Amino acid sequence: MLKRFPAFLRWLRRQVRSSELSFLLLAIGVGAAGGLFTVLVGAAARTLQYVLFGLPPELRLSGAPPLAPLTLLVLPLGGLVLIAFNWAVRARRRALVDAVEANALHGGRMSVADSAVIVGQTVLSNGFGASVGLEAAYAQLGGLFGSLGARLMSLRRPDARTLVGAGAGSAIAAAFGAPLAGAFYAFEIVIGAYTPSAIAPVVAASLAGAQVAQRLGVVPYVVSAVPGPAIHTAGYLAYGGLGAACALLGILVMRAVAVVETQTRRVMPGPWRPVLGGLLLVPLAYVSPQALSAGHSALHIDMTEAVPLGFIAMILLVKCAGSIVSLGFGFRGGLFFASLFLGTLVGHLYAGVLGAIAGHSVLNMGNASLVGMAALAVAVVGGPFTMTMLVLEATGNFSLTGAVLAASLVSSTLVRELFGYSFSTWRLHLRGETITSARDVGWIKTLTAGRMMRRGPATIEGTATIAELRRRYPLGSTSRVLVLGPTGRYAGIATPAVAFAEGADETAPVSSICHAADATLLPDQDITQIMARFDEIGTDELAVVDADGEVLGLVTETYVRRRYAEELDKAQRDLFGER
Template sequence: MLKRLPTLLRWLRRQVRASELLFLGLAILVGMVGGLFTVLVGAASRMVQHLLFGLPPELRLSGAASLSFPVLLALPAGGAVLVAFNWIVQTRKRALVDAVEANALHGGRMSGPDSAIVAAQTVISNGFGASVGLEAAYAQLGGLFGSLGARVMNLRRADARTLVGAGAGSAIAAAFGAPLAGAFYAFEIVIGAYTPAAIAPVVAAALAGAQVAQRLGVVPYVVSAQPGPAIHTMGYVAYGTLGAACALLGIALMRGVALVEAGSRRWLSGNLRPAVGGFLLIPLALLSPQALSAGHSALHIDMTEAVPLGFIALVLLAKATASIVSLGFGFRGGLFFASLFLGTLVGHLYAGILGLAFGHPILNIGNASLVGMAALAVAVVGGPFTMAMLVLEATGNFSLTGAVLAASLVSSTLVRELFGYSFSTWRLHLRGETITSARDVGWVRTLTAGRMMRKGFATISGDATISELRRRFPLGSTSRVVVLDGTGRYTGIATLAVAFAEGANADSAVATICHAADATLSPEQDIAQVMTRFDETGSDELAVIDAGGEVLGLVTETYVRRRYAEELDKAQRELFGER
């Protein structure tokens, strides 16, 4: 039986690659595993919190009425534990790849050890009370199982990217009990496009993940409020303004994390940053325990109870500061749920201030909280339809969902115009990457000058005469010749049409008719950089040289642009499922 296993696996791979129905079944399996591990990761984090902070079984950390100073020493202790864990896995020098980066640059390939490290770091950070969410770990593990499934089945690049998105979406669906939100998360955040070929597997995986969590008896993150009145025209205008305010706050939050991170790296050793960050969180937690962890219980309390506006403003400031400190000082996690919680506070505060300004309520506080929640999450995480579906599945209120969409689109547009990044792509930008979404641009990085160059090229010394060039290379034998100096280094390109042109001095040196002497390419430059170089130089051909000036090959503009068009067409066909 074991001897037949490789043959059976090869047969199964062929069937999955050829059958959309079997690929759908694989996506459902990935979704089930993604949902299961979402449950396990959430349970592990909650268990750590309950043990450390002495919480009753029904209470989450952010819902505690108060916490004493000795108990809050768990925060710097968590920083020390995180430092110890990072030291244990310090052999991994390169940056850890998440699902968004994997789909954008690596064709959906994710590392198992990388993902395990990310998940463990996130559980430690959240479990010890840092103001970070677990959604990063959920999406990381869900995407990993999609990537592993694609690798085992030897799937095409486009199918692998779809499966990674399906896995990540199933994890979010399981966490929130919201399959549509999970599916749109996959499309908008992880895949980077709404692809017809991906609809069935992504939605099926999200449904499977949500069902697994439900069958295991896990209570999802409940986002609810008392149903408010229907939204009318002026309400859309007011909520659009709220969306703009959330966009500005989201940009400030992301830039704040980057500034604090840069400052802490400059002034503190990497071994001290998380522990110092833990100490800085203690006064914020003493001010309000709602600043800690992701904020699930705090969100429920602030949306369902009558709370003074001053208290809302205090919690908003404390939570925003705690999130910036946590991430800026090296704790691992994301801003997904933190942005949802902060958005509800902004919406609540906005509705309350309008009511005070006009002397009577203008907006329903519950509605405003949900609109603010979605708008700020869109500013930070991205995905306007993801957040709209989250609100719709939580409330069933279509009128409110329309206002959520309006505010989310205002928020998304402003963030793209003024900032250009979501939180995940902003962190990549700080690392030197240029991607702004999970759209597949990995093929651009792999299609380099070294791969496109033609190695069989004619050469001649720059000291040779034009008559010798004519004798060695008659018209029709080639179109261009690489000119070298006495040491064999590149000095330019001679075109035979110029050498044979009427009026050319046969006794002159070949070096006198050279062009593109200073316009060269290095073998690692990608196709986008190569095309930019052609535009800058105006040359029809460029030489690819190494660091020592030795010519490795030639690249022509015609060939480069044809290859770009072919790859673009291939990517477009894959986008629409044309195999």
């Protein structure tokens, strides 16, 4: 049987690679695994919270009554535990790759070790009360199962990226009980495009993830709110203003996290930042436990009970501060659910302030909370259709969904115009990456000067005469010759046609007719940088040199632009599922 297994695996790989139905079944399996592990990770984090904070079974941390000061010491203790965990995995010094980065830069390849570290850090951070959500861990595991499935089946790059997106989407669908939101999360956040070939596997995986969680009896993150009356034209305009306010707050929070993280790393270069972050969370939690964890119970409480505007404003401030401190001081997690919670508070305040100014109710409080929830989540996480579907699946109110979509598009447009990043891509930008979405740009990174150059180009010393150039390279034998300096390093490019031109001085040195002496490429520069260099210099060829100026090869503009066009066409065909 063991001897026959490799043959069976090869047959299975051929089936999955050639049959859309087989690929669909694989996606369903990935979705089921994503849903199962979403349940397990959520249960692990909640168990930690129940044990550490002494919570009754029916309560979550953010909805707990005021906590005793001694109980709040769990927060800095969590920082210590996180430090110990990071020390235990200290061998992994490089940046950890999440699903978005894997799909954008690595063709959907994810590391089991990276994912285990990310999930461990997130569960510990959330379990010890830090103001972060678990959605990053859910999506990481779901995407990992997609990546492992693609690797096992030796799938093509676009199929691997689709499967990673399907796995991540299934995890979100399982967490929220919202398969449509999970599917759009996969498209907008993880795959980076609405690809016709990916619709069936992504939706199937999201349905499988949601069904697995439901069959296990897990209650998803239900957004409990009774939406108000139908919305008319004036309401859409008012909700557009709410979308703009959410966009500005989202940008402020994302920049604040980056500033706090940068400054704390500079002031405290050692590993002790999470402990200080835990200590700073203590007074915030003392003000209200709603500042802790992701905020599931707090969102339900603030949307379903009559709460004064002053209290809502206070919770907004402490929750923003809690999220900024948690992420800025080294706790791991995401802002997915925190942005949903903050958005409900902004919507509540917005409707209350408008009503106070007008002297009567202008916007329904429930509607405004739901619209704000989606608009702020779009500003931070991205995905206007993801959040719109989330509200639609939670409420079933199509009139409200139109207002949510309008506010989400306003929020998304302003964030892209004024900031340009979601929270995940902003953090990648701070690391030096240039991606603004999960759109596949990894093929650009692989097309480097070192890979595209022609090795062993014709060369000649700069001190040689033009007559020597004519003798060694007759007209028609080559179109360009690299000129070397006295130490053998690059000194320019000579064109034989110029050397053979009428009136050329045969006794003059070759260096007198060379050009592009200061224009070179490094072997690790990618194709977009190469094309920009060609446009800047205005030459037809460039030498590739190492850090010491030694010649490695030659690239021509014609070849570079042809390769770019070929890869762009291939990416376009992959996008539409053409083989």
